[in-house]
Amino acid sequence: MSENARAESDGSFLKAHLVSKTYRTGAKQVLALSEISFELGEGEIVGLSGPSGSGKSTLLNILGGLDRPTSGTVLVDGVPLHELSDDALTLYRRQTVGFVFQASYLVPSLTVQENVMLPLLPAPLSPEEKEARVTAALEQVNITHRASHLPGELSGGEQQRAAVARAIVNQPRLILADEPTGELDAANAARIVELLSGFAGEGRTVVIASHDPDVIAVTDRVIQLQAGTVVSTS
Ligand SMILES: Nc1ncnc2c1ncn2[C@@H]1O[C@H](COP(=O)(O)OP(=O)(O)OP(=O)(O)O)[C@@H](O)[C@H]1O
Numbered sequence: 654m655s656e657n658a659r660a661e662s663d664g665s666f667l668k669a670h671l672v673s674k675t676y677r678t679g680a681k682q683v684l685a686l687s688e689i690s691f692e693l694g695e696g697e698i699v700g701l702s703g704p705s706g707s708g709k710s711t712l713l714n715i716l717g718g719l720d721r722p723t724s725g726t727v728l729v730d731g732v733p734l735h736e737l738s739d740d741a742l743t744l745y746r747r748q749t750v751g752f753v754f755q756a757s758y759l760v761p762s763l764t765v766q767e768n769v770m771l772p773l774l775p776a777p778l779s780p781e782e783k784e785a786r787v788t789a790a791l792e793q794v795n796i797t798h799r800a801s802h803l804p805g806e807l808s809g810g811e812q813q814r815a816a817v818a819r820a821i822v823n824q825p826r827l828i829l830a831d832e833p834t835g836e837l838d839a840a841n842a843a844r845i846v847e848l849l850s851g852f853a854g855e856g857r858t859v860v861i862a863s864h865d866p867d868v869i870a871v872t873d874r875v876i877q878l879q880a881g882t883v884v885s886t887s
């Protein structure tokens with residue numbers, strides 16, 4: 654986002670205003686989100702909870718520029734995402750957002766180091782700077798000792814830590830995590846949660862969709878969804 658855009662913003666980092674999403678398949682329509690509004694500040698860690706099908710993943714995808722709302726606006730630094738061209742939205746995803754999903758989605762034929770390098774390949778940085786960022790990200794999630802291994806040689810918890818390294822290697826201001834501990838045991842889940850809350854401590858904004866009370870417990874506040882609407886925020 655440009656400095657001008659930043660200057661025009663009123664302080665909140667991200668603002669969702671009356672965001673709705675309708676999925677249409679043939680004659681069928683599903684209203685996945687209905688006029689959702691909220692704001693996120695820099696350095697906030699926010700939980701997104703609600704029953705299966707309540708719209709959590711749909712909302713994360715829209716915040717991250719993976720999908721566009723049917724109506725309503727998402728403003729980042731005061732800039733409406735829906736006014737961005739496809740190319741600009743791609744840049745937004747690359748430079749501003751880091752995604753962590755339930756499954757790690759590492760590329761099986763690439764080493765951990767190569768997987769974490771992937772988001773940096775198009776970045777206008779020197780090869781040395783890219784290497785340095787990958788090294789730092791691997792260290793941050795404590796997976797350096799597995800850097801030259803393939804994902805299939807890692808435990809589930811290690812794979813998810815590598816996926817977190819890949820999500821943060823571009824130093825995103827917004828980290829979106831969709832059930833990031835869904836496939837992990839309690840000890841590995843706790844490590845991922847600790848990492849995510851550490852990113853908020855660095856001033857990044859973190860949104861975590863989760864059913865797990867231990868995950869939700871570390872968040873500053875919770876946006877509770879039900880059938881596509883916000884039923885409470887705390
Ligand atoms: N691509 C799609 N096409 C049609 N309907 C969809 C699509 N994706 C999601 N939906 C519908 O939108 C609603 C919200 O789905 P979403 O995946 O956002 O829920 P969720 O809260 O993430 O659920 P879960 O906890 O099970 O992951 C659901 O009714 C779902 O069936």
Ligand SMILES: [Mg+2]
Binds near residue numbers: 709711831
């Ligand atoms: Mg989901």
